[in-house]
Amino acid sequence: MNGSVRVGHVVGVPLRMHWSVPLLVGLFAFGLGRQALPVWTPGRSAAVYAVAGVAGAALLTGSLLLHETAHAAIALRKKISVEDVTLWALGGTTRMGRPQTAAAALAVAVSGPLTSLLIGGLALGAGIGLANLAGWAEIPAVVLVWLGWANLFLGVFNLLPAVPLDGGRVVQAVMWWRTGDRDRADLAASRGGQIMGMLMVAVGWISVLRGAPGGLWIVFVGLFIMIVAGAERRRATLHTSLQGVRVADAMTGPVVSGADWLTVQRFIDEVAVPSHHSAIPLLDFEGRPSGLVQLRRLATVPPASRETLRIREVATPLSQCAVAAPDEPLSQALDRLTLSTGPRILVVDGGRLVGIVTGKDISRLVQRRSLGGAGADGRPDGEP
Structure with a gap:
């Protein structure tokens, strides 16, 4: 979702808006105000059609937000991490972790379409009710009927059995439940x-x-x-x-790390430049991992602030990083990857950083296994 900006929070998670949303609202407003309303309620002024079109477009955008909010709310209730909710040209998307049970996956998948169908039914009913009134109620009635049919279409369309549509997620959940093989x-x-x-x-x-x-x-x-x-x-x-492969089989160690109390400038001079890595874990005073800093983030720090700003203030905290134990299945650890840290897993054992798994480590392991050079545990044949 490049090109989106953070505009607030919804159910406790960041809400982002893509640059295409104003375009989407404009298209909705044009279609309703310049095409639908003049046909259904002729004889009104252009200003009335314009205001009603914008209002209807705003309500439809709000209903798209409620659709995604339902996904996020149910995911949080099922103990699934939610990274953010983003509105864009095709409606919206909710970025979240992978559900751990088929029941949780099904609940998250159906929540969005059910919300759209409920909004559609309520709006359609309210519009039909207002249609029986004369005068001022005609325009709101048409807007509500239009909003109702749009939401009903959205709910039905999202139930098509095609990933990433919600219907595809329903198919995933049902097959997972029936076969037991995720x-x-x-x-x-x-x-x-x-x-x-x-x-x-x-x-x-x-x-x-x-x-x-x-x-x-x-x-x-x-x-x-x-x-x-x-x-x-x-x-x-x-x-x-990667079935049967442990995190320890793919990790690289020991890990180049830096103290989180260093200033940004000192960290750049003493750790970042000599290491030649694009991301470096941080350790606190007790030697425990506290986060991960990416060099591209350091480049955005103004030179005047680098001598006073601590490196931990520009790093991704450990709570937002993917963390795994050495003996944990690698496929399970991969489910915790987030966009904030990229394809990197910090391997922690007994509160100490013992290794890191990067995208290159995983690619190298997969290539080695495809060549038949590794056993079922991911280590080279003959290695104890």
Whole structure:
């Protein structure tokens, strides 16, 4: 979600807005104010249509936010970490950790569509009720009916069995529950998402060739589904290939680290430059890990502040880092990765930092196993 900015919080998690949201609101407002309302309630002024169009677009955007908020709220209730909620051109997305049970995955998946269907039903009912009144109520009635049908469509569309749509998540959860094999369920659902995405792209292009410009939106949605489903298929394949592998089998140690009480300038001179690493763990006064600092973050610190600012103040705290024990399954540890620290897992044993797992470590391990040079435990054949 590059290009999004933080605008607040919702249910305790950061709320971000993509630059495409104003464009989305504008399109909704134009479609309602310049096309739908003049047809359904003719004879009103352009100003009335414009205000009603903007109001309807704002209400629809708010309903999209409620859809994603439902996902985030249920995820938090099921003890699933939620990184943020982001609104963008295709509605919204909630970035969260992987559910640990099929029941939790199902609850999170259905919460969004059910919220949209509930909003749709309430708005439609309220609009039909107002339609029986004359005069001023006609415009609000049309806006509410439009909002209701839009939410009903959103709820039904999201139930299509294609990852990353909520319906695809439902398929994942049900298959996981029936087979007991999470990776198999993820792989099957992601394949279904890719197939559905290709079908949508084909239908969209046929619509465009027949003179329907709206087919471009279907093409765009289909491409999005194909890309995300492909990424999830690769992740499921990775999890399958790492079965039986421990974190210790992939980690690198000892780890180059730095004291978290150093100033930014001193840290750069004494630790960052000599290490040649893009991210470095931090240790507190007692030698325990306290966070992770990325060099690209240091580059944003003004030179005038580097002599007084402590390095821990610009680092990602340990609570937001992916942390694992050496004997823990690597596939399970991978589920804790976040965008804030990238593909890095801090390996901690007895409160001490003993190693780190990076994307290169995982890639090297997978390549070694694919060549048949490692046993089931991930260590080279013959190693005790």
